[in-house]
Amino acid sequence: MEFNTRLLHGNYQPDEGTGATTVPIFQSTSFRHKTAEELEKIFAGAEPGYVYTRINNPTIEAFEKRIAFLEKGIGAVACASGMAAISMAVLNLLEQGDELVSSAGIFAGTYSLFMNLADYGIRARFAKTVSVESFAAEITGKTRLIFVETIGNPKMDIPNISELAELAHRHNIPLVVDNTVTTPYLFRPFEHGADIVVHSTSKLINGSGNSIGGVIVDRGRFNWDETKFPKLHEYKKKYSFFAYLAKLRQGIHRDFGVCMAPFNAYLNNLGLDTLGLRMEKMCSNALALAQFLAEHPKVAWVNYPGLVGNPYRRLAEGQFGGKFGIILTFGVGSKENAFKVINNLKYAYNLSNIGDLRTLVVHPASTIYASLFAECSEEEKQATGVTDDMIRVSVGIEDIQDLIGDFQQALNVVQ
Numbered sequence: 001m002e003f004n005t006r007l008l009h010g011n012y013q014p015d016e017g018t019g020a021t022t023v024p025i026f027q028s029t030s031f032r033h034k035t036a037e038e039l040e041k042i043f044a045g046a047e048p049g050y051v052y053t054r055i056n057n058p059t060i061e062a063f064e065k066r067i068a069f070l071e072k073g074i075g076a077v078a079c080a081s082g083m084a085a086i087s088m089a090v091l092n093l094l095e096q097g098d099e100l101v102s103s104a105g106i107f108a109g110t111y112s113l114f115m116n117l118a119d120y121g122i123r124a125r126f127a128k129t130v131s132v133e134s135f136a137a138e139i140t141g142k143t144r145l146i147f148v149e150t151i152g153n154p155k156m157d158i159p160n161i162s163e164l165a166e167l168a169h170r171h172n173i174p175l176v177v178d179n180t181v182t183t184p185y186l187f188r189p190f191e192h193g194a195d196i197v198v199h200s201t202s203k204l205i206n207g208s209g210n211s212i213g214g215v216i217v218d219r220g221r222f223n224w225d226e227t228k229f230p231k232l233h234e235y236k237k238k239y240s241f242f243a244y245l246a247k248l249r250q251g252i253h254r255d256f257g258v259c260m261a262p263f264n265a266y267l268n269n270l271g272l273d274t275l276g277l278r279m280e281k282m283c284s285n286a287l288a289l290a291q292f293l294a295e296h297p298k299v300a301w302v303n304y305p306g307l308v309g310n311p312y313r314r315l316a317e318g319q320f321g322g323k324f325g326i327i328l329t330f331g332v333g334s335k336e337n338a339f340k341v342i343n344n345l346k347y348a349y350n351l352s353n354i355g356d357l358r359t360l361v362v363h364p365a366s367t368i369y370a371s372l373f374a375e376c377s378e379e380e381k382q383a384t385g386v387t388d389d390m391i392r393v394s395v396g397i398e399d400i401q402d403l404i405g406d407f408q409q410a411l412n413v414v415q
Helices: 003-009 036-044 058-071 082-091 108-120 132-136 161-170 230-250 252-256 262-272 275-294 313-319 335-344 378-384 400-411
Strands: 075-079 099-103 123-127 143-149 175-178 196-200 214-218 301-303 327-331 360-362 390-394
Touching (some): 075 230, 082 175, 082 196, 082 214, 108 123
Parallel strands (some): 099 123
Antiparallel strands (some): 075 214, 301 327
C-alpha cells in the first residue's frame, strides 16, 4: 500500500451505522456509562472506554490512530499544540537532575523550552553541529534523551537519523525526532531507528492554517532501562512495550490538561487527507524557487538542501526519497533589505507559521527568535544559524510562475 492509499484507507473505516466517511466531531466533555462497575474498570485501565475528553475522545482517537499508522508506530497521543507535544514527550522521560542533548538549529520555541527546563532542575546541552561527534561530545551520565528535527528550522541542517539512533542506543537512551517539516510523506524516523516522534500538526498535517495541535508517536521498541528510567520500568512491567504511552496518557498528559480539542482533531483529520498531494507540489515549488533565488544578483545566499553544492544534499536525497522539503531561507545583505522584500511581496504572507497551502515568509531574527536572542550569548546566536538578513520561506502550492514573479518584483526594491 503506497502513501496516499495508506493515508485515505489505513486505520480508519466509514462509520458502521451511518456509512459516513468523515470522522464525526464528538463535542462532549465526558461520556456516560451504564454501571458504576463499568466506569470503575475503565478508570483502572482494565477495560477500554471514554471517560473525559481531557483524557480521551473518539474524534481525537481517530486522528491519533491515523498518525500512528502513517508513522508506523504502536500508538499516539494528541496534544493542544506542537509545543505541548514536545513538552510532554520530553517531560514524560525527564526528572530533576537529568539532561537532554539537542541540536542547536531547532525552532526557537523548542530552544526556549529546553533552556527554561533549567528552572525545574533539567539541563539542556546543545550540540554545536548535527554531526554524531558533536552530539557524542555532549552526552554525560545524566543524559536521558537526544532530540533533533529532521530539518533544522530555520538553520536547514540535516542530521543523519540512523547514526544518531545508534549513538543514542549505545548509551541506552531514546532518540526523539521532530518530524514536523518532513512529515511521514518524506520521512518515517522509526524506519531509521528513532524511538519517539513528535509533530506540530498545526503545520503541514493541517495544511490550511485553521487549527493548532501536536501529536506524540511511540515506536514501542525501546527497552526502558531500570536505572535510567525507573518510573517507566514500572510501567513496562504492566504494559510491556506500551509503557511510554501508558505513562504519558495516565500521567503528565492527563494531569497537565494539554489535550487536543475535538474540533481541532476534526480539522486536522480533514487536512491530513491531502497531505501527500500538498507535499508533492510544495517540494517541487520549493526547489524551483530556491534555484531561481540562487541565480538572482540581489540575493546574497540561499540555503535549501536541494541545491547543488549544499552540504546536506546527498544525505537529504537519501533520507527523504529524492525530495528536499518545503522550507528555504535566503539573505539579502541586511535587515533593512529583508524588510523591504517582505513588505513588497504580494502572494507570500508575512506570518510566523510554516506548512500552509499558501506561501509564507518571516524575518526570524526580529520575530520568533527575538525574545530568545535577548537571553543568548553571541556564540549561542550563531549556533542557531539565524542572521539579520535572513528571510524564511515556507513554500505553498501556488503556481510556480506566479511565485517566482512575486519574489522577482519584491527583489527589485533592493538597491
